[in-house]
Amino acid sequence: MMYDQTRAQQPAGQTRGPAERRAPGPEPLLPSAERNEITMRLRHALNTFADTPREALEEAESAYDEATAQLVNALAERRRLLRAEWQDHAPGTQSDELRHALRQYRELTQRLLQL
16 A cells, blocks of 8 residues: 555544545536426336336336436537637637647546446
């Protein structure tokens, strides 16, 4: 085991948990309120399946439809914003700015391919 100077300098009792040690990931594609609402609807469908299976399936399908519609809208908005960043620049735009836009396209596309 290697010596961790940062951890050694922390006061006793203030060790970081696993969530704090991780590097922040990409921002979620959907806002948390929308994700939570869809998750609640899906849980409700799962919990009511035994009593009303057809209605539960209809609710699950509706939650799926809402999730896909919101995802499509969120992706279209991200694309619009990203395109506006590089398209509105003059032809002599710095390659660093264009590289940043390319990196964002790559990251978003890779996330989509991992779904």
